[in-house]
Amino acid sequence: MHDRELSEKITTVEQHILERQRAHPTASGNFSWLLSGILLATRIISANVRRAGFMDILGATGGENVQGELVQKLDILANETIKSCLGYRGNVGIMVSEEDDEPRIIKEPDEQAKYIVLFDPLDGSSNIDVNVSIGTIFSILQRRDDLEPGADMVMDHILQPGFKQIAAGYVVYGSSTVMAYTTGDGVHMFTLDPSIGAYRLAQENVQMPEQGKTYSINEAYRANFPEGIQKYLEWIKTDEAGGYGLRYIGSLVADFHRTLLKGGVFLYPPTTKSPAGKLRLLYEANPLAMIAEQAGGVATDGAQRILEKVPTSLHERTPLIIGSKNDVKRVASFWKR
Ligand code: AHM
Numbered sequence: 001m002h003d004r005e006l007s008e009k010i011t012t013v014e015q016h017i018l019e020r021q022r023a024h025p026t027a028s029g030n031f032s033w034l035l036s037g038i039l040l041a042t043r044i045i046s047a048n049v050r051r052a053g054f055m056d057i058l059g060a061t062g063g064e065n066v067q068g069e070l071v072q073k074l075d076i077l078a079n080e081t082i083k084s085c086l087g088y089r090g091n092v093g094i095m096v097s098e099e100d101d102e103p104r105i106i107k108e109p110d111e112q113a114k115y116i117v118l119f120d121p122l123d124g125s126s127n128i129d130v131n132v133s134i135g136t137i138f139s140i141l142q143r144r145d146d147l148e149p150g151a152d153m154v155m156d157h158i159l160q161p162g163f164k165q166i167a168a169g170y171v172v173y174g175s176s177t178v179m180a181y182t183t184g185d186g187v188h189m190f191t192l193d194p195s196i197g198a199y200r201l202a203q204e205n206v207q208m209p210e211q212g213k214t215y216s217i218n219e220a221y222r223a224n225f226p227e228g229i230q231k232y233l234e235w236i237k238t239d240e241a242g243g244y245g246l247r248y249i250g251s252l253v254a255d256f257h258r259t260l261l262k263g264g265v266f267l268y269p270p271t272t273k274s275p276a277g278k279l280r281l282l283y284e285a286n287p288l289a290m291i292a293e294q295a296g297g298v299a300t301d302g303a304q305r306i307l308e309k310v311p312t313s314l315h316e317r318t319p320l321i322i323g324s325k326n327d328v329k330r331v332a333s334f335w336k337r
């Protein structure tokens, strides 16, 4: 091993959380224990995503079925992995997954079980069988302490607006496995080093550029978008716009990751088929909106800030326009709900 490698400073995510906790003495060790549970799950999911290709190659029957099964297997596996890694953490009271109809209550409310974890275990999973980036998205809330007797003790704890999140993050299983998280104190990014099985600090205080050169939307639905969005899509190709490129992966987490680093805008507007949009408020829009805002970006549903939306149901959908400040502002100049 070279001297340079020996002396290289490695900051793991656990160290990073502890260091930042020292700077904020009110933060609790309980919380880092919870976050480490989520990160353990994502390391297991990452390993399984990497192995999925072997399963595909070994699958004797081939064709659609095996591919479909594989996708489903990984979806379920990711969901179960997160639930089992968090189920024993003691401080998690409720888990809510995009894959499950109902929330899972682990413990009755008490001082210890104060956290609610909401997650999309494998976002963009239709991309697994074509070896395209997928990811996990998570959001963390605390149980409310202001509920009156008679309140729905589960749903009222869960259905809080996004600005109440105490943390949010995502992991992209791409050409490498990258994780970004925020606790409301900037966005920090880590890369999974498979040789030591640890997330290593890649970038602290990530800032989204104020403007980018990329727009990201499924333009095939163009005729079904609101008129204002169609006008924006005409404008973006003009000389006045100045040469935007289009990038659309079809995995929100991967499209968002690019937008965070390079700037630009991601749009999933309402369509005639899905008038409320397709993406889920609790597991997708809220956590990514918190990260975007913490990095200097913006997230809106065309009428209001995503983080101010008060959810009314678990699997509620929302239109989502998210990205660089100037780019989201530009979309708003064409379209308002
Ligand atoms: P899913 O929850 O069924 O996986 O759908 C979510 C995904 C997002 O990752 C992505 O942004 C979007 O669906 C793509 O949808 P479309 O194929 O309509 O463009």
Ligand code: MG
Binding pocket: 098, 120, 122, 123, 124, 252, 284
């Ligand atoms: Mg998803």
